[in-house]
Amino acid sequence: MPKLLRLTFDQAESLLLQNGFKLMRTKGSHKIYFKGKVRIVLPFHSGKILHLKIIRQVFKAIEE
Numbered sequence: 001m002p003k004l005l006r007l008t009f010d011q012a013e014s015l016l017l018q019n020g021f022k023l024m025r026t027k028g029s030h031k032i033y034f035k036g037k038v039r040i041v042l043p044f045h046s047g048k049i050l051h052l053k054i055i056r057q058v059f060k061a062i063e064e
Contacts, residue, residue, distance in 0.1 A: 006049050012042055012058050019062045038064055 007015075013031070017023075021033040021040065033040045040061050042054065050058075 005055065007055050007058070008047060008049055009042060009044050010046075012050055012055070015058060015062060016040060016042075021061075035061070 013033075016033050016035075019035070021035040021038075023031055024034045025032050026044075029044050031042050031044055033042065038061050040057060042058075043050070
């Protein structure tokens with residue numbers, strides 16, 4: 001399995017928005033994006049790198 005990119009919140013958010021996801025709501029430090037029936041929750045901590053599980057979820061959602 002190839003290594004995943006290390007992404008910050010800003011990079012992951014721009015990937016989602018470029019692929020048609022829309023920001024639906026914000027709750028605390030989490031932003032929730034939808035595209036059809038696919039939902040992605042991104043924790044918003046500026047400058048910090050996202051956990052690998054979240055990065056996998058982002059790439060999986062973009063592929064669908």
